[in-house]
Amino acid sequence: MAENGKIIQFHVSRYNPERDAKPYVQTYAVPVREGMTVLEGLHYIKENLDASLTWRYSCRMGVCGSCGMLLNGKPSLACNTQILHICNAELAVGPLPNFRIIRDLIPDLTPMFEKHRALKPFIVREEAEINDPAGEFYQTPEQLEKYLQYAYCIKCGCCMGACPTLATDERYLGPMPLASAHRYNEDTRDEGRRLRNQVAGDSHGAFRCHYAGECSRVCPKGVDPAKAIQHLKRQLVLDYLRLARRGKPCEKLHGPGAGMPLPNIAAPPPRTV
Amino acid sequence: MRETKYWTWHMAAGVVIALLLGMHMLIMHTGLLAHIYAPMGGEAVSQANSQFRDSDVRFTVSYILLLGFALYHGLYGLRTILFELTLKPAVERAVTAVLLAVGLGLFGLGVWGAIGAHALAAARG
Numbered sequence: 001m002a003e004n005g006k007i008i009q010f011h012v013s014r015y016n017p018e019r020d021a022k023p024y025v026q027t028y029a030v031p032v033r034e035g036m037t038v039l040e041g042l043h044y045i046k047e048n049l050d051a052s053l054t055w056r057y058s059c060r061m062g063v064c065g066s067c068g069m070l071l072n073g074k075p076s077l078a079c080n081t082q083i084l085h086i087c088n089a090e091l092a093v094g095p096l097p098n099f100r101i102i103r104d105l106i107p108d109l110t111p112m113f114e115k116h117r118a119l120k121p122f123i124v125r126e127e128a129e130i131n132d133p134a135g136e137f138y139q140t141p142e143q144l145e146k147y148l149q150y151a152y153c154i155k156c157g158c159c160m161g162a163c164p165t166l167a168t169d170e171r172y173l174g175p176m177p178l179a180s181a182h183r184y185n186e187d188t189r190d191e192g193r194r195l196r197n198q199v200a201g202d203s204h205g206a207f208r209c210h211y212a213g214e215c216s217r218v219c220p221k222g223v224d225p226a227k228a229i230q231h232l233k234r235q236l237v238l239d240y241l242r243l244a245r246r247g248k249p250c251e252k253l254h255g256p257g258a259g260m261p262l263p264n265i266a267a268p269p270p271r272t273v
Numbered sequence: 274m275r276e277t278k279y280w281t282w283h284m285a286a287g288v289v290i291a292l293l294l295g296m297h298m299l300i301m302h303t304g305l306l307a308h309i310y311a312p313m314g315g316e317a318v319s320q321a322n323s324q325f326r327d328s329d330v331r332f333t334v335s336y337i338l339l340l341g342f343a344l345y346h347g348l349y350g351l352r353t354i355l356f357e358l359t360l361k362p363a364v365e366r367a368v369t370a371v372l373l374a375v376g377l378g379l380f381g382l383g384v385w386g387a388i389g390a391h392a393l394a395a396a397r398g
Contacts, residue, residue, distance in 0.1 A: 168359055201277035203356075203365070236277045237284070 005031040008083055010041060012053065013070075013094035015101050023094075023101065026050070030083075038078040038093065039067055042105075055105035062220060065156030069105050070094040075158035077220045096161035098170075112160050115173045118199050119181040124192025125249070135254040137189040143250070150183035150228055152221045159215035159225050171204040175215035175225035178206055182228040185235060188250045193239070201236045209233070279349060286346040293339040327394035333387050340383040348376045 010030050015023035028049050030041045039057055046053050055078070057067040062080035069078055072086050075096055083091060099107035123130075159175035160166055166174050181200050185193045200206045206229055215225040238244035300310040301317050313321035326332045355368050 165357075168357055170359070197277070198274055201274045203276050205276055207276050207280045208356075233280075236274075237281045240274070240277045240281050 005033045006084070008032045008041070008087060009090050010045060011090065011092045012042075012045070012105070013092075014053070014104055015095075016103055017101070025092075032083045034084060036083050038069075038071055038076075038081050038083055038091070041083055041091075042078060042093070053105075054103045063154060065154035068096050068107075068156035068158045068161065068220075070096060070161065075161035075218045077156060077158070080220060096157050098161050098163065098166045099157065107157065107161075109155075109157050111170070112157055112174060112176060113155075115177040116155070116180060119173070119177050119196050120192050121177075121180045121184060123184065123187060123190045124195060125189065126191075129252055132252070135252045137250050138253050139188055139250055143188045147183045147186035149223055150179050150186070150225075153179060153183070153219075153223050153225075154221055156220065158218045158220060159223075162214040162218040164212050164214060165208050165210055169204060169208060172208045173200065173205055175209075175229065178209070178232055179215075179223065179225035179228035182232045182235075185232070188247070191249050193235075197236055197239055200232055201240075206232045206236060283346060283349045286342040286349075289338065289342045290346055293335060293342070296335070297339075324394045324397060327390045328397075330391065333391040336387045337384050340387070341380055344376045344380055344383075348372045 007029050008031075010028045011025050012028060013023050014020070014026045028045045030044050030049075032041065039060060042053065042055055055067065055069065057079060058064040059066070060079045062077050065077070067078040068075060070076075070093070071078065071081055072092050074086075076086075078093075093105065095101050095105045096107040099109060099111070102108050153176060155176060157176065159179075163172075163175055165172050178200060181196045184190050185196060209226070209229045211226055211230065213226045216223070216227065219225065235244060299305055304317070307317065310326060311317040311319075311322040313319065313325055316322070352368060352372050356365060360368065
């Protein structure tokens with residue numbers, strides 16, 4: 001590790017279900033330099049201090065959502081959290097709350113993805129339309145804007161770890177699946193809102209949200225799941241009262257030239273070869 | 274979707290309660306519109322004025338509506354709080370059944386009281 005570094009005490013939660021009755025904390029002294037991420041700190045521990053430490057990671061750049069964990073009490077991604085940005089001397093590292101622990105810092109995300117799957121997180125259209133590879137669904141930039149921020153979700157589970165409702169009600173669907181449901185409901189290519197409403201509007205669905213807003217505060221991608229859930233609630237009520245405007249889903253355009261080109265696109269430069 | 278239905282009625286009940294309680298405050302605590310709701314003069318809660326209102330079927334209906342909506346709003350809110358305690362599904366069903374029975378019982382009692390008061394006031398002229 002770099003010289004001139006600072007020593008930070010990593011208090012890491014350890015748990016091996018085959019051996020331990022409950023999680024315990026183990027402390028490691030990690031030399032830290034400016035710009036070093038928590039993920040790099042964990043790698044340092046694994047390579048130099050304790051090879052048995054276990055966690056999940058993949059992309060190392062805040063894209064895959066694998067390394068969600070609790071850093072000094074806040075659910076965060078280990079790969080895009082710099083150590084010196086969140087602590088001076090002590091850093092508590094634990095697994096995401098509200099999940100069963102598989103081992104050390106690895107949460108079992110299966111319940112989250114089961115809830116996610118139940119809300120049909122994909123575009124629902126007639127089978128024939130989906131299977132027809134020719135053409136594309138036309139969508140305006142304004143229509144895209146309505147759901148775009150929710151499409152940035154990387155399913156890291158930080159929002160689920162921060163949710164106080166999920167902490168007391170494990171059957172609550174949670175911020176990620178509900179925000180995802182809203183994302184597809186808002187998509188003009190989709191026709192599955194009624195199917196999602198069956199799940200989102202049931203017990204332990206959207207109406208269990210108390211709007212604490214922690215999910216939005218901790219989201220590493222700047223998504224606002226709390227807002228999505230409030231919109232989802234409103235949509236559910238309007239759908240129940242049959243007051244919701246149900247626009248026709250956007251149509252599929254066939255063949256080249258059938259789409260609407262964006263205005264003011266510069267002509268390509270002349271060919272040089 | 275079932276919870277959506279309960280939730281929507283919960284909010285609708287809140288709006289109705291606000292309206293009816295607003296009317297109550299207006300009548301009982303401000304003296305405004307006293308010539309309509311307390312025509313006997315004096316306090317709005319006096320025996321004579323109460324008897325006058327009890328004899329008016331519109332008041333009886335508004336009492337019953339307020340009771341029904343307030344019971345639904347309050348008991349659904351209580352059910353939501355109880356559900357936060359991580360109950361098992363069977364316990365949740367039992368809680369719903371008990372609250373429904375309590376609500377219907379209290380509503381029946383209240384309706385009987387309101388109609389009885391109306392009949393008594395009407396009989397006294």
